[in-house]
Amino acid sequence: MGKKGHEIELAGGGVSRRTFLKGCAIAAATLGLSPEVVPRMVKAAMSPKRPPVIWLHFQECTGCSEALLRAARPDIATLILDLISLDYHETLMAAAGKQAEENLHNAVNKNVGKFICVVEGGIPTKDGGIYCKIGGKTAMEILNEVAPKAKAIIAIGTCGAFGGVQAAKPNPTGAVGVQDLIKGRPIINIPGCPPNPENFLATVVQILTYGRPPELDELGRPKFAYGRKIHDHCERRPHFDEGRFVERFGDPGHKKGYCLYKVGCKGPVTYSNCSVERFCNIGAWPVGAGHGCIGCTEPGFWDTMTPIYKHLPGIYIPVGGGIREQAEEIGKVAVGGAAAVIAAHAAVGIGKKIFSLRCSTEKKEEK
């Protein structure tokens, strides 16, 4: 018929052209680009050479893929049928066993230097990386085989980017993120637990359209999505400035939508566009739903952002098998201790003075 695959798809109504254009427009808006680039994006996305994507899974919970399945703008069908060519994705593909291994091998070697490698999950490095094996190969081996041949690598989720939950102290498997193992290839981190699929999509479209990754911050996260604190664009921010806080979940302030700062919201130190992009196409996001931000886009958030309902982490004191103290308890103990020492010091001084005075008067009397 002379029609290329994606055109058949569009004509056949698998995905309407409208949905598809909408998807591109949303990606452009997420990236903060002007609507003028939309035609260019559409062209790039419609090109018969859709970029092959190879999606690797390591130490993960598949939550990032789950989030992607629930992407609404555009939906997953548009994404994998029109925007990218998802050549390998363990949970979304039909192949299994030896066939799957072959698929991966072929997909990589057919597209050397052209495919986008997406990594979901942390990579264990301890004991030769034996803690995560797929088809007899360790995660490290698979990554080292695939990633250096990629055009760009997207580490999706906090695990792929920074190691995630398995890298939390004491990190028994020596889990790390992609950027700790792979050098010399552009690596884009899309952290989050799970990340917003729209940020992932916008990054892919950016690479497609311009052939290079978006501008990144200190931690390799795209600035269009991770350039601002949650706190800066939070709908509860006026309550924060006004000093109106939720004291306890379910209290009157909570019902009135006050700020969640005192119940441990990490919005003031967390970079993400959750408050702007929101999730699942229904405008939902954690703080909007009445729960503080847990800081899931920051490296090591399992260690530095916990306890979730406290403002600051506990401090580990290696006494009596280790106790975890809240920072302010330490402060109060230190200051209380100082006050006690000062009082004792003053008391000794006064006591000594009285004593020496008495001694000297006694001596005088003797004379």
Added chain:
Amino acid sequence: MIRKEPRLYYRVFVWSGTLRLFHWTLAFSTFILILTGIYIHYPPITTKWAEFKPLYIMATLRYWHFAAGYFFICALAVRFYLFFAGNQYERPTDFLPINKRNLKSLIHNIKFYLYLTDEHECRMGHTVLAGTIYFVLFICGVIMGLTGLYLLYPETPLIAKAGHQLFGTPQQARLIHYLLNWFFIFFIMVHLYIAVWNDFNAPDAIISGAFSGSKMMPADLECPIEELEKIPFEK
């Protein structure tokens, strides 16, 4: 033991005007920083009445915190300048335990504060124990300033880069900023106590010295008069 009084004293001028300016700027800014900082850390009152009348209490106290923060940073910059350009007594070589004389003095100071000796060391500048602690305070102040700036401008490229290298994520910087806050509270308590205690137990009148820049030195001290006369008499 009863001290021989009246005793003859010289009033010597030790602390330059710049140093006193630094001292009081640091004192007042730290005081405000601690009060507003503790509110920022744990806002104790939830202003339910503010539904009727705007107060902007958090926004205002944060503003004061940042304004005081700038005074604090300027004060530290002045002290840093005096480390090199100040008079003899304002330079670290005079008050850090880096030579035999200062080390001996440090041990003596500790004994004095533990009531193990009654003999007060009359010294022109800081005693070595005080000087060492002030130096630690200065370092902590620099860390406060850096973490503070990092928390205030985490998006500025240069600050973001430096902050990430030095402290990690803003949350880690916030923890350091908060923990050192207690060091400042601790310091102020001890500092005020020691100042008052010294006024009772030593003749040099250090509290009034913080305003006038002078110290009272016993004339019968072994310290030669020529030494005393070398001191710049600026006011």
